[in-house]
Structures are given as structure tokens and as C-alpha cells.
Amino acid sequence: MADEGFLTRKFGEGVENYYSGSPLNRLAFLRTNHSYLSTALQHPSTRFLLLNNLDPLASTPSTLAFVSYSDISPLISNPYSTSEKEVLESFTSTIDHPVLIFLGIDESASQEHKIPTPDGKYSGQAYFSLDITPYPHISYSSTASSLLDSIKQNYPLHEFKTARKDLNLGNEHAAIYASARTLTNWNVTAPFCAGCGQKTLSVNAGTKRACPPKDGGVETRKCPSREGVHNINFPRTDPTVIMAVISSDGTKILLGRQKKWPKYWHSTLAGFLEPGESIEEAVRREVWEESGVTVGRVVIHSSQPWPFPASLMIGAIGEALPGKEEIYLGNDPELEGAKWFEFEEVKEALGFTSGLYEGTPEGYKEGALRLPPKTAIANQLIRAVVLGEIHLAKI
Incomplete structure (x- = not known):
């Protein structure tokens, strides 16, 4: 049923342009809750959108393809097994990590696929995106290359397709891809702190980059991004x-x-x-x-x-x-x-x-x-x- 509220009566129906209108509830307030993210990550119903050089894995030109945790666990293991504070304390700049982003939950999914939030107020099927590009300069490039080969072997009908040339996604999949692509691109192109120049670490489920206070157990130099309110290491729009x-x-x-x-x-x-x-x-x-x-x-x-x-x-x-x-x-x-x-x-x-x-x-x-x-x-x-x-x- 169309919205018959005051604004609709006065100004007409609203506009929802392509790349907007995601079906996922982002649950931004749970991005630092590693206990919830860990459960969601490993749940058998959870779906992962894979990106290779920002191109998404797709089953058809109009449909994204999603894989399960078992398909990608050799590359990421469980980055949420410890708290975000512990992750920052144990940071070592010589060890790279693939960009993993929590995209949100689909609350319309069937009951057996849903994961409840800690307060039990919401539940839905979880979606993540993962960048598996085997960049030559990263420490996990050989593992990423092996994973790419495995995906091609296990899903021979799926392909990584160039969005603007090879894809004509439906509205909902286009919106999911837009979030994943934008956040992945920002993480990949902003590896260093804009405040002090030190190497940063992706946190907050992929929506923030933190400048760690230690590198390999040694304290790093003072950084303005660790003091007060700032927007130094947040995604750019x-x-x-x-x-x-x-x-x-x-x-x-x-x-x-x-x-x-x-x-x-x-x-x-x-x-x-x-x-x-x-x-x-x-x-x-x-x-x-x-x-x-x-x-x-x-x-x-x-x-x-x-x-x-x-x-x-x-x-x-x-x-x-x-x-x-x-x-x-x-x-x-x-x-x-x-x-x-x-x-x-x-x-x-x-x-x-x-x-x-x-x-x-x-x-x-x-x-x-x-x-x-x-x-x-x-x-x-x-x-x-x-x-x-x-x-x-x-x-």
C-alpha cells in the first residue's frame, strides 16, 4: 500500500534512484560488537559478496552471486574472535588483512536463516562483502590467488563482472553492490592515516580505519585521530x-x-x-x-x-x-x-x-x-x- 502520509499528499510520491533502496538493515550500532559479528560471520546462512578489483561475483548480468563462510574462511579465519581494542593493541603493520565489511541483515529472510541481535529486538540473514583481490604488495596475496582459483573451480558459472559494462543489476542487488564497492574502494585507497601518516587498520566492521596506538608491540607516535571528535579516518563521500x-x-x-x-x-x-x-x-x-x-x-x-x-x-x-x-x-x-x-x-x-x-x-x-x-x-x-x-x- 502506498504511503498516504502528509508529505505524500502534499508533495507526491518520493523518488528512489538506482543504487539506493538497499534491502539490508545496516545495524550500524553493532559494528563494534565482535561477539555478534563473530556469530553472524560463521553462521551457515550468512552470505558473502566477493569483489576482485572492485568487480563483483555475479551469476547473471542482473544477479549478484554470494558464497558462504566455508568458501572464504582460508583467507579471513575469524577477525572478530577478539575485541576491537585487542585487535588494535596487537596490530603489526607488516601483516595485511583483506577488507571485510558487514553490510547488514535482511530482515525479510526465512526464519531458519535469521540471526537475532544481542537484545533480541532484530533478526535477519547477515551479509558481508570481502575483497579477494590478490594485490602483489600484500602479505596474503598468494592465499587470495588460491581462493580466486578455488572460487572459479567451485562456481564455474559465476564470473567477476565489470559493473558499468557487463552488469544490469536489479535495484536491490545494485544497492548492495554500491555499499560494498564504495566502502571497499575507500579502505583500499586509504591505507595510511591522514592525521599522522602511519599505517591504519580497518575496524568498525569495515566502516572506519583506526590509527593503532602500537605497531608490533611498540608505541606509535601521537596522532590527532586518537583525540577528541574527528573524521580523519572515516569513509569519504x-x-x-x-x-x-x-x-x-x-x-x-x-x-x-x-x-x-x-x-x-x-x-x-x-x-x-x-x-x-x-x-x-x-x-x-x-x-x-x-x-x-x-x-x-x-x-x-x-x-x-x-x-x-x-x-x-x-x-x-x-x-x-x-x-x-x-x-x-x-x-x-x-x-x-x-x-x-x-x-x-x-x-x-x-x-x-x-x-x-x-x-x-x-x-x-x-x-x-x-x-x-x-x-x-x-x-x-x-x-x-x-x-x-x-x-x-x-x-
């Missing part, structure tokens, strides 16, 4: 604005294209939010820098996590000011071109959308406008403007 810009007369939409994109493929403009800048200010600045068009009123539409590598796409709709709509690309060389498109042309193009790495859709006529697929927030913004679908349901 890059806020990014992406906007559909309407002409002042409400009949056209501004779209741009980059040189590397397929021929005739256009999309909405986008750019990173800068420190000390509001979302509305970022929209106006980015549009002006990239296209020369000046935007007045800005409204927020929806957001989308984008795990390539760690953006949060903040979707907006902006309206150009009268007399300030002339396109000028000289400020910023990012775009190869930008153009005002009549709504009718864009409406027709919405029937022939495709991803950057896909071929032209069936029925497409050479030379016609091409647009991003429904899985991209850009598509949802374009639809909101040209079709009047300001309030969208789940795709």
Missing part, C-alpha cells in the same frame, strides 16, 4: 550536484556532452560541490562555468549514491534567467558542446536511452538525440522536466 536546467520560458532543457561520450549522447550538467557552498550555489556556479548560462531559482529533486568511486549525486532542477541563456563554453573546457533542446525532441529521445557502454537501442535513427538510461539520476531529472513527472515513483 563526494557531494556532487547534477541538474536539469529549464529555459526561462519553460519550453527547453539544457544538455551537454563530453568528447568521450558516444555520438549524439547528451546528459544533464554536473559538478562537485565545493567547501562552504550550498547546493543551490553549486548548481548556479557549475552551470555558469560549464555553459555560460545563468540560473536563478533552484529546487532539489532527489539524490543518488554513485559508487564510481564515492559520489552522492544531488539532483536539482534550475531555471535560467531571462536574457542570460546564451551558451558560452570558454570558462571551462569540460564540455565538448551544450545545447538547448525542445521538450518534444527530448520526449522522443527518452524512448531510446542507453548507457555509455551500450550500443544504440533498437529503433534508434542515426543522428537523433541519445540520453542516459533510467538507472541514471540524469534520466530521472530529464523526465521530471519534460514529462512533468516532478514526483516519481520507484523505477
Whole structure:
């Protein structure tokens, strides 16, 4: 049954973009509870998503594949067998550990698959992700290589697939993968403390990196990350604005294209939010820098996590000011071109959308406008403007 609450009655149904809407309860408050994590880790129903160079193991282009603890135990054993404090105290920088992330629980799973939380208030099937990339510089590379060979042998129909080229995941699996990919990439690319430069250790079930007070039993130097409130060693998210810009007369939409994109493929403009800048200010600045068009009123539409590598796409709709709509690309060389498109042309193009790495859709006529697929927030913004679908349901 649809939500008939006050906000839905006043503003319409909400928007749930691709890569969001995970079916898992993250249970963030249990990420330091090693007793619970240890039980969940070794439970026979627990499922593990494997990543190799950030590519997920999949059974089909639309479905992720999951393995059990027995499949991966040679690589990880049980990292939760002692408390987090003990793990930090025994840290040795010459010993590497694969990135293991607790993703949460599926509370809709059948009863025999559920694991109760310590207080008995929640229960569900546990999900983890594990990076088994055999990086040559890590101490466990040979074990990771052996595990990869074992997975290929035991699951011959499963493959590690490149997300944006080989996969078209369903919404729920896409959301699970987005969390796993973003957190894994951050752990892999942030091995040293931003406060003091020492090697860090993944803790908090993969959602924090700690700067240990000791290395091989020897006290390390003082670090600001161990004092007071800080966000030095926490995951990074890059806020990014992406906007559909309407002409002042409400009949056209501004779209741009980059040189590397397929021929005739256009999309909405986008750019990173800068420190000390509001979302509305970022929209106006980015549009002006990239296209020369000046935007007045800005409204927020929806957001989308984008795990390539760690953006949060903040979707907006902006309206150009009268007399300030002339396109000028000289400020910023990012775009190869930008153009005002009549709504009718864009409406027709919405029937022939495709991803950057896909071929032209069936029925497409050479030379016609091409647009991003429904899985991209850009598509949802374009639809909101040209079709009047300001309030969208789940795709």
C-alpha cells in the first residue's frame, strides 16, 4: 500500500534512484560488537559478496552471486574472535588483512536463516562483502590467488563482472553492490592515516580505519585521530550536484556532452560541490562555468549514491534567467558542446536511452538525440522536466 502520509499528499510520491533502496538493515550500532559479528560471520546462512578489483561475483548480468563462510574462511579465519581494542593493541603493520565489511541483515529472510541481535529486538540473514583481490604488495596475496582459483573451480558459472559494462543489476542487488564497492574502494585507497601518516587498520566492521596506538608491540607516535571528535579516518563521500536546467520560458532543457561520450549522447550538467557552498550555489556556479548560462531559482529533486568511486549525486532542477541563456563554453573546457533542446525532441529521445557502454537501442535513427538510461539520476531529472513527472515513483 502506498504511503498516504502528509508529505505524500502534499508533495507526491518520493523518488528512489538506482543504487539506493538497499534491502539490508545496516545495524550500524553493532559494528563494534565482535561477539555478534563473530556469530553472524560463521553462521551457515550468512552470505558473502566477493569483489576482485572492485568487480563483483555475479551469476547473471542482473544477479549478484554470494558464497558462504566455508568458501572464504582460508583467507579471513575469524577477525572478530577478539575485541576491537585487542585487535588494535596487537596490530603489526607488516601483516595485511583483506577488507571485510558487514553490510547488514535482511530482515525479510526465512526464519531458519535469521540471526537475532544481542537484545533480541532484530533478526535477519547477515551479509558481508570481502575483497579477494590478490594485490602483489600484500602479505596474503598468494592465499587470495588460491581462493580466486578455488572460487572459479567451485562456481564455474559465476564470473567477476565489470559493473558499468557487463552488469544490469536489479535495484536491490545494485544497492548492495554500491555499499560494498564504495566502502571497499575507500579502505583500499586509504591505507595510511591522514592525521599522522602511519599505517591504519580497518575496524568498525569495515566502516572506519583506526590509527593503532602500537605497531608490533611498540608505541606509535601521537596522532590527532586518537583525540577528541574527528573524521580523519572515516569513509569519504563526494557531494556532487547534477541538474536539469529549464529555459526561462519553460519550453527547453539544457544538455551537454563530453568528447568521450558516444555520438549524439547528451546528459544533464554536473559538478562537485565545493567547501562552504550550498547546493543551490553549486548548481548556479557549475552551470555558469560549464555553459555560460545563468540560473536563478533552484529546487532539489532527489539524490543518488554513485559508487564510481564515492559520489552522492544531488539532483536539482534550475531555471535560467531571462536574457542570460546564451551558451558560452570558454570558462571551462569540460564540455565538448551544450545545447538547448525542445521538450518534444527530448520526449522522443527518452524512448531510446542507453548507457555509455551500450550500443544504440533498437529503433534508434542515426543522428537523433541519445540520453542516459533510467538507472541514471540524469534520466530521472530529464523526465521530471519534460514529462512533468516532478514526483516519481520507484523505477
